[in-house]
Amino acid sequence: MTVARFSRHDLMIAIAGGAAFFVGNGLGRFGYPPLIPIIVAEGQVSSESAHLAGAANFFGYLLGAIIAVWLAQRLSVWRVMMAALAIATVSFFACAVPGAGAWTLEFWRFVSGVTGALLMIVAPGVIMTDMAPGLRGRAVGILFAGIGLAMALTGIALPWVGKSGSAVAWIVLGLLSALASLVAWRYMPPAGPLPSRQVQGEGSQWRGALLGLAIAYAGFGFALAVPTIFLVDYVVRGLNMSIAFGSGMWIAFGCSAAIGPLIWGQIADRVGFGLANRLCQGVMAMGLALTAATNMPTLLLGAAILIGATALPLGALASGRAGELVGLTLHARAWSVLTVLFSLFQAAAGYVCALLFSHFASYPLIFALAAAVLAGTILIEIGLSGGRAAPRRA
Incomplete structure (x- = not known):
């Protein structure tokens, strides 16, 4: 059986999708748990507030899943993705602001959940549309590998980076998010609004x-x-x-x-x-x-x-x-x-x-x-x- 191979163009598009998932669903969702002991130990928030912020992320994800198609029908899919990446990046830096308390943390964790869901729903279709059928499995695999890479990276690095303080850890997350967002912006293919009616x-x-x-x-x-x-x-x-x-x-x-x-x-x-x-x-x-x-x-x-x-x-x-x-x-x-x-x-x-x-x-x-x-x-x-x-x- 002959297996289709990626061209450089195909590979960069798949990597762009992986970069988007790295930000929205990797750093945005799984970058937070390793930070909880650090922000609680510093006294930035209580243990209860830290876990409520985690719950806020889940509620944000649910809201994002509900509104993703509605937004993509009224805006271009590309604009939804780029806006989600930009807002997710801002959310990390916002949590590093000195004096940010429980409400600030919960708000930005909620926002991060919304952006993660938007990227989760609209990005795979864009990537698969641009791929030959024999490449779609590997292309979508690269998307989701971006989440796993963020999980492994934050699980190993954040406890060490966090020794310098939670603000430093949040800034590192923001810088990683900005870098990955630039990759997604550079190589993500254009995509217009989603159709508003079902195809018969x-x-x-x-x-x-x-x-x-x-x-x-x-x-x-x-x-x-x-x-x-x-x-x-x-x-x-x-x-x-x-x-x-x-x-x-x-x-x-x-x-x-x-x-x-x-x-x-x-x-x-x-x-x-x-x-x-x-x-x-x-x-x-x-x-x-x-x-x-x-x-x-x-x-x-x-x-x-x-x-x-x-x-x-x-x-x-x-x-x-x-x-x-x-x-x-x-x-x-x-x-x-x-x-x-x-x-x-x-x-x-x-x-x-x-x-x-x-x-x-x-x-x-x-x-x-x-x-x-x-x-x-x-x-x-x-x-x-x-x-x-x-x-x-x-």
Whole structure:
């Protein structure tokens, strides 16, 4: 089988998308957790306010997912992306201003969530439209690898940079954001407004498959919340392992998340987004089940790598699958709905799992539930689509 190769033009467009995701969803969402201990220790905000700022980011992401298509229909997609990158960059520098308190932090974390969602929804369609079908899996993989790169980079560097103070750390994030935004601005292809009306008949034969994909992606949102909230806590407090080992697991999670989209993008270009998405969900479910079933450090580390290597690819594969099902013209509309469902189920998982833990104090129970939800939604997706793979679209 002949595999299409990137031209320099194709590669730079994919890198531009990866740079946009590096800013909006990498630095904007995952750059904050390593800063929480630093800003709390400095007394900039209380622990409660720091976590409320994190919650504000989730609410901002939900709002951004809701309004993304509306904005892109009234403005050009390119303008939405560039505005989101500029505002995200400003948000980092604003948090570095001396005397910035809880309300300032919560406001800018909320804004950062909005910009992250805008980029998440409109950028993949732009990149895939400019790519030949045989390149789209790898191109979307590069987009999501930008998030993983930011996760790994901030997880390793911010605790060290933060020794000079939280303001320095925020400024470093702002500079990284500005640099990546310049790359996106230079190489992102032009894109006009999204169509305001549905194209007649577009994707109608795949409505069952699209519903199945939506359910599977919602299940993924539920499942992903568990390791991002409980993984390190389970290892350190639940199993009485060292903080260093817990931090090492999170770094392994982040590094595998940076590499995973590239691997699964290759697979998607060979077998299609639909089958690749099912396989990837299955691997993640195995990683969650393994975490629930063992307390051996080596196996737990392996489980963290499995989960990390599938967490970001599942977003990339679901986005590509949506493009297969409805066509790239309607991709942003369908992807917006999936992203809203993902956000709602991720938030629900946080509350449900916290409630379960308060009653049963069992980490394995929570990880087993996540594995079961993910496996169950895979079966539902297969059933609703009749096991079919959507045709590739030019």
